[in-house]
Amino acid sequence: MQKYREIGLKLTPQRLAILEYLDGNTSHPSAEDIYREVKKRFPTMSFATVYNTLEVLRKRGNLLELTIDPERKRYDPNTSPHHHLICLRCKKIVDVHVDYRIDLPQKERESFEVFGNHIEFYGICNNCKQKGGVMNGSV
Amino acid sequence: MQKYREIGLKLTPQRLAILEYLDGNTSHPSAEDIYREVKKRFPTMSFATVYNTLEVLRKRGNLLELTIDPERKRYDPNTSPHHHLICLRCKKIVDVHVDYRIDLPQKERESFEVFGNHIEFYGICNNCKQKGGVMNGSV
DNA sequence: TACTAAATTAGAATAATTCTAAAAAACGTT
DNA sequence: AACGTTTTTTAGAATTATTCTAATTTAGTA
Ligand SMILES: [Mn+2]
Ligand SMILES: [Mn+2]
Ligand SMILES: [Zn+2]
Ligand SMILES: [Zn+2]
Numbered sequence: 636m637q638k639y640r641e642i643g644l645k646l647t648p649q650r651l652a653i654l655e656y657l658d659g660n661t662s663h664p665s666a667e668d669i670y671r672e673v674k675k676r677f678p679t680m681s682f683a684t685v686y687n688t689l690e691v692l693r694k695r696g697n698l699l700e701l702t703i704d705p706e707r708k709r710y711d712p713n714t715s716p717h718h719h720l721i722c723l724r725c726k727k728i729v730d731v732h733v734d735y736r737i738d739l740p741q742k743e744r745e746s747f748e749v750f751g752n753h754i755e756f757y758g759i760c761n762n763c764k765q766k767g768g769v770m771n772g773s774v
Numbered sequence: 775m776q777k778y779r780e781i782g783l784k785l786t787p788q789r790l791a792i793l794e795y796l797d798g799n800t801s802h803p804s805a806e807d808i809y810r811e812v813k814k815r816f817p818t819m820s821f822a823t824v825y826n827t828l829e830v831l832r833k834r835g836n837l838l839e840l841t842i843d844p845e846r847k848r849y850d851p852n853t854s855p856h857h858h859l860i861c862l863r864c865k866k867i868v869d870v871h872v873d874y875r876i877d878l879p880q881k882e883r884e885s886f887e888v889f890g891n892h893i894e895f896y897g898i899c900n901n902c903k904q905k906g907g908v909m910n911g912s913v
Numbered sequence: 914t915a916c917t918a919a920a921t922t923a924g925a926a927t928a929a930t931t932c933t934a935a936a937a938a939a940c941g942t943t
Numbered sequence: 944a945a946c947g948t949t950t951t952t953t954a955g956a957a958t959t960a961t962t963c964t965a966a967t968t969t970a971g972t973a
Contacts (some may be wrong), residue, residue, distance in 0.1 A: 645919060645970050666961080681922045686961065688920095690834075705841045707960060720882055723889075735876050739895060743859055743870060749897035756878060758888035785948055805930080820953045827951095846929065875939050879922065 644691065652653040652676050652687045657698070663719070663728040665707045703728060703755045718754040724763035731756060783830065791815050792827045795900035796837070796851040802858070802867040804846045840892045842867060859892040870895060 692698035703708040718731040831837035840848040857870040
């Protein structure tokens with residue numbers, strides 16, 4: 636999360652901690668992941684602060700909210716266009732940095748103004764495959 | 775939703791109503807959409823029945839759970855591979871029936887067994903564009 | 914150091930979804 | 944047609960993620 640000192644944002648230690656945790660983080664953490672981690676340094680940290688900060692970052696375009704995990708939102712500080720691969724078992728999400736160029740058919744382009752797209756690949760990671768079991772079914 | 779009379783499933787009027795509502799439905803309804811509609815015919819219908827039935831259908835592979843809408847799960851009785859375009863304003867979801875052939879890089883294919891993929895396009899529908907306003911930021 | 918707008922906090926509120934356990938109904942068998 | 948077993952439905956409670964509230968604290972500035 637590049638330069639923190641920007642327009643109209645107060646630099647609080649809590650924010651700093653969240654920003655530092657997110658900086659370069661490719662684990663696509665949930666709000667709770669972030670809360671748990673940052674709470675170690677700031678035991679009074681509240682969930683509201685985590686959500687508030689994430690919302691501020693999102694509004695400023697410094698953070699993406701991923702909806703790929705059906706159970707909770709996941710956050711991604713990498714806002715450059717890329718895609719994701721999720722393990723249906725353990726919900727691990729990894730980046731897919733490939734520029735697939737996908738265009739919408741004329742029909743849809745007429746009835747929508749399209750801003751972008753996002754590909755979610757789903758499968759089972761090697762780690763989970765060993766352990767065996769059943770998978771989910773969401774898309 | 776093809777033949778209902780299949781292995782080990784009791785055919786109740788409630789299920790039939792849900793199945794009929796879903797059959798050929800391309801609106802990608804939420805559980806509440808389904809509940810609201812089916813309740814018209816079965817005023818005692820409960821949410822649990824809707825969720826139970828959706829879960830049964832999903833397990834049998836007759837229904838997809840879409841996670842594209844950050845606020846709630848959306849359901850799709852069309853289980854053949856296709857993609858989606860969502861309006862960030864009104865959350866309308868439309869089908870994109872194009873067979874983009876997207877392959878994962880070797881690296882990811884080694885560490886994951888990939889079952890499939892799903893592309894979400896996001897934008898603003900014409901209907902919403904007229905009305906103006908701000909959009910979301912989820913991916 | 915003092916002011917003030919903005920941020921943090923604990924906890925309550927909300928909303929989607931899941932769970933519970935009792936009553937009802939489907940369906941195969943008499 | 945009635946019976947018995949198993950599955951399903953149901954209302955409501957419980958759970959979980961997220962948002963809201965209103966009081967307190969703090970960052971940034973004068
Ligand atoms: Mn990513
Ligand atoms: Mn669809
Ligand atoms: Zn896994
Ligand atoms: Zn719209």
